[in-house]
Amino acid sequence: MITLKTRRTIRKYQAREVAPDLLDDLLQMACRASTVGNMQTYSVVVTRDAANKAKLAPAHFNQQMVFTAPVVLTFCIDLNRFSRWCELRDAVPGYDNFQWFVTGAVDALLAAQTFCVAAEEQGLGICYLGTTTYNPQPIIDALQLPRLVFPITTITVGYPDETPEQPDRLPLEAIVHDEIYQDYTSDRIDALYAYKESLFENKMYVVENGKETLAQVFTDVRYTQKDNELFSEALWEAVKKQGFNPKK
Amino acid sequence: MITLKTRRTIRKYQAREVAPDLLDDLLQMACRASTVGNMQTYSVVVTRDAANKAKLAPAHFNQQMVFTAPVVLTFCIDLNRFSRWCELRDAVPGYDNFQWFVTGAVDALLAAQTFCVAAEEQGLGICYLGTTTYNPQPIIDALQLPRLVFPITTITVGYPDETPEQPDRLPLEAIVHDEIYQDYTSDRIDALYAYKESLFENKMYVVENGKETLAQVFTDVRYTQKDNELFSEALWEAVKKQGFNPKK
Numbered sequence: 001m002i003t004l005k006t007r008r009t010i011r012k013y014q015a016r017e018v019a020p021d022l023l024d025d026l027l028q029m030a031c032r033a034s035t036v037g038n039m040q041t042y043s044v045v046v047t048r049d050a051a052n053k054a055k056l057a058p059a060h061f062n063q064q065m066v067f068t069a070p071v072v073l074t075f076c077i078d079l080n081r082f083s084r085w086c087e088l089r090d091a092v093p094g095y096d097n098f099q100w101f102v103t104g105a106v107d108a109l110l111a112a113q114t115f116c117v118a119a120e121e122q123g124l125g126i127c128y129l130g131t132t133t134y135n136p137q138p139i140i141d142a143l144q145l146p147r148l149v150f151p152i153t154t155i156t157v158g159y160p161d162e163t164p165e166q167p168d169r170l171p172l173e174a175i176v177h178d179e180i181y182q183d184y185t186s187d188r189i190d191a192l193y194a195y196k197e198s199l200f201e202n203k204m205y206v207v208e209n210g211k212e213t214l215a216q217v218f219t220d221v222r223y224t225q226k227d228n229e230l231f232s233e234a235l236w237e238a239v240k241k242q243g244f245n246p247k248k
Numbered sequence: 249m250i251t252l253k254t255r256r257t258i259r260k261y262q263a264r265e266v267a268p269d270l271l272d273d274l275l276q277m278a279c280r281a282s283t284v285g286n287m288q289t290y291s292v293v294v295t296r297d298a299a300n301k302a303k304l305a306p307a308h309f310n311q312q313m314v315f316t317a318p319v320v321l322t323f324c325i326d327l328n329r330f331s332r333w334c335e336l337r338d339a340v341p342g343y344d345n346f347q348w349f350v351t352g353a354v355d356a357l358l359a360a361q362t363f364c365v366a367a368e369e370q371g372l373g374i375c376y377l378g379t380t381t382y383n384p385q386p387i388i389d390a391l392q393l394p395r396l397v398f399p400i401t402t403i404t405v406g407y408p409d410e411t412p413e414q415p416d417r418l419p420l421e422a423i424v425h426d427e428i429y430q431d432y433t434s435d436r437i438d439a440l441y442a443y444k445e446s447l448f449e450n451k452m453y454v455v456e457n458g459k460e461t462l463a464q465v466f467t468d469v470r471y472t473q474k475d476n477e478l479f480s481e482a483l484w485e486a487v488k489k490q491g492f493n494p495k496k
Contacts, residue, residue: 146429146431193333
């Protein structure tokens with residue numbers, strides 16, 4: 001599993017197509033991921049057509065990968081298919097609620113990540129688009145997603161046309177807790193973030209953005225409270241509109 | 249990637265321990281998964297101690313895997329660590345909202361599934377516990393999770409002591425949509441679920457539960473509307489209590 005240790009996100013792709021048979025094989029492997037009650041509460045929409053990519057692009061802030069990747073995959077929570085089956089079999093489905101929004105998200109994301117691992121093993125590169133949940137309504141419209149279907153993540157896929165440096169990660173002890181969650185003291189935060197803050201590219205990042213600390217680049221530029229709250233509201237409205245109400 | 253095609257969930261484990269170095273190596277690979285803005289908005293709590301497993305077990309309906317697996321991993325959305333860092337660096341964090349609940353869930357689940365793929369490549373077996381989001385409060389209490397930390401899934405890990413049959417999956421065309429979501433007609437549902445419904449074990453499942461259709465086993469026995477709505481409300485209350493409010 002050398003790929004898992006050396007992997008990095010790929011944002012520039014060759015023009016080379018991804019063969020349909022290869023894509024199907026990777027999707028078959030994705031469907032072998034764990035799934036709640038073997039219900040497979042997810043769907044995947046495959047976008048290859050340039051006009052359809054252009055329809056999705058604004059929702060992803062027109063990031064170049066949406067246009068240049070040969071394949072764009074939108075992974076969706078899907079309780080529509082299962083509920084349809086229930087209705088046709090004299091069974092009353094009860095999956096239009098928040099629990100199944102989250103359960104479907106787990107299902108969809110395990111399949112998505114399995115796809116990515118398998119794709120990278122085959123020499124493909126991938127990029128996740130976190131923008132999927134920022135303003136899901138345009139994606140719902142573009143892909144014509146019915147009630148109880150919700151886009152949870154998007155992956156662009158293609159043969160790499162770049163070999164970026166592998167980014168840093170926090171030391172493992174920042175992430176892993178032994179038996180009980182160990183809350184973070186100031187000293188521990190300083191130690192755990194020291195390497196990240198010492199990196200030349202991160203220091204440049206602070207200077208380029210005219211900030212005093214790396215954290216301020218995140219809070220004042222990249223992911224601001226104001227944006228977060230706007231996106232939260234749009235997401236929440238879309239979740240309810242697609243039928244996943246927290247309360248009856 | 250033969251493992252990805254042949255894998256199956258493992259619920260019975262040998263007494264053999266998982267070596268700490270191997271576990272660390274697998275967790276390191278998990279941390280190489282894609283993560284929003286390289287923020288790593290997740291934590292993993294490792295439970296090996298029998299007394300601590302017993303504390304977690306009731307939240308998972310006392311499923312045997314929680315007691316018998318040598319390692320239980322609770323993957324958590326974590327905006328606490330990042331927010332603490334911000335506060336210590338003169339930056340005002342704005343991650344206590346629904347958008348970052350979902351974003352943190354994506355992060356945590358990509359790491360969780362990468363862990364599972366890597367673990368299975370090493371001969372380990374895993375089982376996801378979907379019960380994690382049914383009633384998260386007891387897990388929050390047992391693991392002492394602070395505000396902005398939320399358990400999104402749990403994985404039991406160990407060396408397999410069983411070789412179950414690989415379960416069926418829906419045909420790929422049930423899951424994958426070409427360019428636009430193709431809603432399901434009755435005929436298509438019949439065709440897509442025919443194989444699943446034809447399986448001997450599923451037919452037995454219907455008989456054993458005294459039902460008329462397989463779908464009714466799901467709606468009337470396994471995941472009832474009443475339970476779903478109760479669990480939705482408990483989940484929703486816990487999401488809010490941990491600080492991920494949809495609106496200010």
